[in-house]
Amino acid sequence: MCSHVHDPHILCPQCDLLVAIPEIAVGQKAKCPRCHTTLTSRWKEPRRRPIAYAVSALFMLLLSNLFPFVNMKVAGLGSEVTLIQIPQVLVSDDYASMASLFMILVQLMPALGMIFIIILCQGTSIPSHWQISIARNYFRLKAWCMVEIFLAGVLVSFVKLMAYGDVGVGTSFYPFVLFCILQLRAFQCTDRYWIWQQVAPAPKLNMPLRVGESGLSQGLRSCHCCMAILPVDQKQCDRCETSGHARRKNSLQWTMALLITSIFLYIPANLMPIMITQVLGSPMPSTIMAGVVLLWSEGSYPVAMVILIASIMVPTLKMIAIGWLCWDANSNKPIDRERLHVIYEVVEFVGRWSMIDVFVIAVLSALVRMGQLMSIYPDIGALLFASVVILTMFAAMTFDPRLIWDRAVMKSAKEPQDGGK
Numbered sequence: 001m002c003s004h005v006h007d008p009h010i011l012c013p014q015c016d017l018l019v020a021i022p023e024i025a026v027g028q029k030a031k032c033p034r035c036h037t038t039l040t041s042r043w044k045e046p047r048r049r050p051i052a053y054a055v056s057a058l059f060m061l062l063l064s065n066l067f068p069f070v071n072m073k074v075a076g077l078g079s080e081v082t083l084i085q086i087p088q089v090l091v092s093d094d095y096a097s098m099a100s101l102f103m104i105l106v107q108l109m110p111a112l113g114m115i116f117i118i119i120l121c122q123g124t125s126i127p128s129h130w131q132i133s134i135a136r137n138y139f140r141l142k143a144w145c146m147v148e149i150f151l152a153g154v155l156v157s158f159v160k161l162m163a164y165g166d167v168g169v170g171t172s173f174y175p176f177v178l179f180c181i182l183q184l185r186a187f188q189c190t191d192r193y194w195i196w197q198q199v200a201p202a203p204k205l206n207m208p209l210r211v212g213e214s215g216l217s218q219g220l221r222s223c224h225c226c227m228a229i230l231p232v233d234q235k236q237c238d239r240c241e242t243s244g245h246a247r248r249k250n251s252l253q254w255t256m257a258l259l260i261t262s263i264f265l266y267i268p269a270n271l272m273p274i275m276i277t278q279v280l281g282s283p284m285p286s287t288i289m290a291g292v293v294l295l296w297s298e299g300s301y302p303v304a305m306v307i308l309i310a311s312i313m314v315p316t317l318k319m320i321a322i323g324w325l326c327w328d329a330n331s332n333k334p335i336d337r338e339r340l341h342v343i344y345e346v347v348e349f350v351g352r353w354s355m356i357d358v359f360v361i362a363v364l365s366a367l368v369r370m371g372q373l374m375s376i377y378p379d380i381g382a383l384l385f386a387s388v389v390i391l392t393m394f395a396a397m398t399f400d401p402r403l404i405w406d407r408a409v410m411k412s413a414k415e416p417q418d419g420g421k
Contacts (some may be wrong), residue, residue: 008037010193011215011222011229014341016220020211035341035405040193047121052113053186054121060179061111068170070154072367079369083107086366093365095231095298095378101386102362105146105355111185113138113145117186120195131199132240134417136225141193143393146355146388147180152306153359154381159297159303160364164374196226196239201400205229221246251400252326257320258395266315266388274381277341281373287381288312288357314350315388321347322395329403340404348396354389358382 006018015035024030029041045047045165071080081089083106087099116138120131149221154173161167196202209229210218221232226240236243248254273285286294288311295304321343361382368376 005123008099008181009209009211010227011220011227012037012039013222013224013227014221014401015404016214016216016402018209018211018213018215018220035338041191042194043189043191046189046191046194050117050121050189053182053189054117057179057182057186058111058114060175061107061114061174062181064172064179067172067260069172069176070158070367071168071170072165074165076375079367080372081363081366082170083172083176086362089366090362090378093377095383097383098136098358098362098378098386101290105144106150106359109141110145110179114225116141117190120199121190128200135199136240136242137197138190138195139225140175141354143397144185145181145183145187146352146359147183149353149355150300150359151180152176152353153356154363156303156306156356156360157363157367160291160360163298164368179263180251184389194229196261199226200239202226202228203230205231207231214405216246216402224248225253237313246403247406248398248400251398251403252330254398255322255326255395258391259319259326262388263319263396265384265391266319269388270312271379271385271400272381272384273379274385275364275366276377276379277368277374278377279344285379288354288385291357302328307357307360310353311385315354316394318347318351318354318392322392322399325399325404329399335405335407344396344399344401344404349387358386358389 004141008022010019010021011017012019012032012035014037015032017034019032019039021030024042026044031037034221044274059157068080069083071078072327073079087102090096090099090102099136115132115249117278118140119126119134119272121324125384136420140365158167185372204219207218207220210221215229216232219232221230221231221234221244222228223240223242224244226237226364228237228238228239236244270288274288274291275286277284277286286305292308292312294305295301295307325340325347361376364376365378369372
């Protein structure tokens with residue numbers, strides 16, 4: 001078993017507090033005392049456990065693509081679809097963009113993530129610049145792996161289709177469920193702090209450190225990629241070779257630009273049809289809200305609530321919350337920093353779940369192909385809604401949560417903020 005590399009100091013990436021980390025036992029976590037962000041965790045067998053999960057997940061993904069995934073029977077007519085056929089159907093309907101989203105978010109990104117885990121945890125002697133590049137890209141793509149969201153979309157699709165016929169699962173459905181669980185466990189077991197300590201040692205810092213104070217007040221900054229502590233005026237990290245600033249450059253400007261763009265797209269995304277259901281040759285366009293009303297009227301209250309929350313309430317509240325965070329981070333009035341930090345964490349976590357409606361449409365479009373009897377096609381509203389979800393995710397990523405906590409430091413001393421706003 002590989003030993004846990006112990007480096008006593010770390011700058012919290014969320015609130016910029018300098019923390020002295022004690023030696024932690026297996027199964028324990030070190031959290032920031034101010035914002036309660038998990039800084040590092042110690043897992044039993046930190047190399048073999050993630051590799052085992054990642055290899056098993058890749059094998060299950062392979063099985064998931066070999067056999068039928070879901071099937072449906074309506075009035076004696078049957079239809080079944082494999083995972084790999086879903087993007088093919090979307091491309092045939094001139095929705096290559098939605099097909100690309102499915103392939104990237106549900107297949108490519110998760111598969112790459114598992115491969116990166118195997119390479120990083122295996123400890124093979126590959127060139128250091130390759131290891132650095134792989135580690136850098138691995139922690140960037142984690143947020144874009146949406147296997148569990150797609151699986152939830154499949155279950156919602158089942159409920160929607162039960163009113164029209166018999167819906168069943170194919171041989172590949174069970175391996176895909178296992179793939180979802182295994183890849184989540186593999187991601188959970190790979191600690192970012194530990195991984196970077198294995199890739200390369202943190203650069204030495206010849207400066208006095210004051211635990212319990214912000215890094216900015218001590219002329220220090222945290223590398224946003226590998227968490228190394230650097231002098232505030234050093235632009236490039238010696239370990240991961242990533243360029244950065246004390247605060248994300250033009251953070252509020254980028255966040256507001258992405259937010260405003262998403263608002264402009266969100267209005268037509270709700271007004272325009274997201275899919276067209278053709279029954280006996282008669283097309284019936286459906287918007288997001290119309291789908292919620294239909295499910296509610298049919299008695300599918302839990303599913304209607306899931307779609308209402310994920311597709312209507314979450315995007316709306318997320319955009320309001322991001323705007324609120326930017327407003328408070330740019331003001332000098334007293335603010336409840338802990339409450340704002342909780343809002344930021346919630347926004348960052350739940351925003352990606354709004355993609356569930358897009359995946360529902362992808363599954364329905366691929367499965368329901370029965371000629372004039374019944375067929376479902378995606379429409380422009382689905383693409384606009386997917387764009388809103390992606391833009392709001394980018395908006396949350398570009399917002400620097402340390403700007404919230406900087407206000408506490410500015411009460412006692414005005415500090416330079418390199419590129420923060």
